[in-house]
Amino acid sequence: MRPGYADLILTALRRRPERTAFRFTGDDGTNHTWTYRETADRIESTAAAFGRLGLAPGDGIALLCGPNPQAFTVMAAACLAGLRYTALHPLATADTDRTVLRDSASDYLVVDDTRFASRARPDGTEAITLAELDRLAADTPPGPDDPRGPALYLFYTGGTTGEPKGVMLRDRSLLANAWACSTWAWPSDTRFLITTPMSHAAGLLVAPGLLHGASFELHPSFDPDRVIDAIEHHGVSATFVVPTMLYALLDHPRLPAADLSGLNWVLYGAAPAGPDRLAQAYRLLGPVLSQHYGQAEAPNALTVLDPAEHRDDPTVLGSCGRPMPSVEITLRDLHGREVPAGEPGELCVRGPLVMDGYWNKPEQTAAALEGGWLHTGDVARRDDNGLITIIDRIKDTIITGGFNVYPREVEDTLATHRAVAAVAVYGTPDPHWGEAVTAAVVLHPGQHATPAELMDHVRARKGTLWVPKQLHLVDALPLTALGKIDKKKLRNQP
Incomplete structure (x- = not known):
């Protein structure tokens, strides 16, 4: 079997065994440090523990936890064992979790202790806490009979336009991602702060960072x-x-x-x-x-x-x-x-x-x-x-009066006004125009601007077609769990 994503991670970790991989604060409020060697050992022993649970290559495992290095080691262990791995977003609803678990056909859900009781799961999905998995891994030294196979990472889309879809990323894509990201301008002796969920983009930054000898500090939010x-x-x-x-x-x-x-x-x-x-x-x-x-x-x-x-x-x-x-x-x-x-x-x-x-x-x-x-x-x-x-x-393009308006062009124009702190532009149904260019604007504290003034600002810099027909001054813009502006929620607001 050709070396895969987990092999790349383990090789990077074994090259610098004494270097610090992760710094984080535990649930008990104390500070913890994992070295590269400890991280590699945890990956291999966790893969062995999956075998103790009866999981074989091709079986499915899902993970739900907050900002924690185990979000990385469980993922890497699943890839090493050839399991079908799915990360649940820690800020998603229980209904979304059930949908993803059912769609991914996950055999096991690994969940941190603080979320264990509150997360229902569909029939056929067993559950184990991270603490239980840790204890099992500590009692399971790696051996020749540990499960091994090609990785399959199911990376679920946000589902803002429908039911979430499981994107299939295999070793080829994961390796390409790690090598490409390693060509970025990583500073020497990088100490990288992660404050976003490791179930998404931030988690895929760890492997290329390890190739550069980086250490990672994790914050809960x-x-x-x-x-x-x-x-x-x-x-x-x-x-x-x-x-x-x-x-x-x-x-x-x-x-x-x-x-x-x-x-x-x-x-x-x-x-x-x-x-x-x-x-x-x-x-x-x-x-x-x-x-x-x-x-x-x-x-x-x-x-x-x-x-x-x-x-x-x-x-x-x-x-x-x-x-x-x-x-x-x-x-x-x-x-x-x-x-x-x-x-x-x-x-x-x-x-x-x-x-x-x-x-x-x-x-x-x-x-x-x-x-x-x-x-x-x-x-x-x-x-x-x-x-x-x-x-x-x-899908966000606004067709108004037969012309295409791209919201970002209006957003960038509004953002040049000195009073504007944040803005979202979207289309709303209009009986005459088909869709009306609509804007929600947050002003800087202490700054003042009227909707008419902001509309004139767009007219002067971009043209009449791009001027919002409705402009709402709001205290804040709604955000998705990933920190993106939630335009779906804006469109549905009265």
Whole structure:
């Protein structure tokens, strides 16, 4: 059997046995440290414990836990044992958990002790706590009869437009992801802070970090105060944020006076970021920003905008950078024809990073991978310099009076107003226009602007077609469990 994703992880860990892999605070409030050697030992003994539970290659296991290094070691052990691994989002509802467990046909649910009693599961899924699994692993030394096989990681989409789909990522895709992400601008001696669920993008950052000898500090959630403390006092030199988290950090009153000299790298992604806010981040944080773009079907590493390319230029900052190695990208119109530079088209991609398909969904798989390309559903433009800019999701495009309006273009324009802190633009039904451009705007504390003033701002800078027909001033924008703006909830609000 060819070496897989788990073998890459174990090899990286065995190279630097004494180095610190994880720092975290346990449920008892005490601080803990795992070395690379301890982490590797836990992966191998956990894979052996899966065999004690009667699991064989091809069987299914799911994990539900908060920010914890076991979210990584259980995943790696499942990949080593050839199990079908599914991560449940710690902020999802119990109904969503049951849907995913049923769809993934998981034989076991591994769950941390704090969630064990509150999480119902479908018939046929056994449950074991992390503490019980730890005790079993401690009593099960690795041996020649441990289960081994190819990995299958079911990475479930958020399900904001329907029932969640299980994206099938096998060793080929997982290895491609790790190697591609390892080409990013990882600083030397990286101490990387993770404050987002390891069940999603952040979890896939660990393997490439281990290839660079990085250590990871885990926080239970994103708290700007704790992030600043970690940079100033605990040696954190890098972190990953989604745009809403970056904005909260930029707006925090402590930031201007904080000593951020130890911060070398801020990786951001998962949603578009406003160019004006990125320019602000560049001024406050320095040349440390790095953007990555991907999706569940091809995670994390389709394009990158390196720190060296970040500069105070809205065209550059509005882009998601350039294609990653081993990734082929084309922009196509509705008829499948490649569009010229400067024209919008659906971003389509192929390469080893791309998923095998959707679990038990052959029709949706065929549509997503039509013609041998992954059809991302994202509308993008490529300029003459090769920079790619994501304009919007195809499903979010507003068709008003027969014209296409891309919400992000309106959002970026509104964001240039000095009073605007955050904005979301979406379409709402309209009897005359078909859809009306609608905006929800959060103002900076102490700033004032009327809806009419903000509409005039868009008219002057973009044109009448892009002016919102409705503009609501709100205290906050609803967010999904991943920290993205929840436009589905905005559309459904009266």
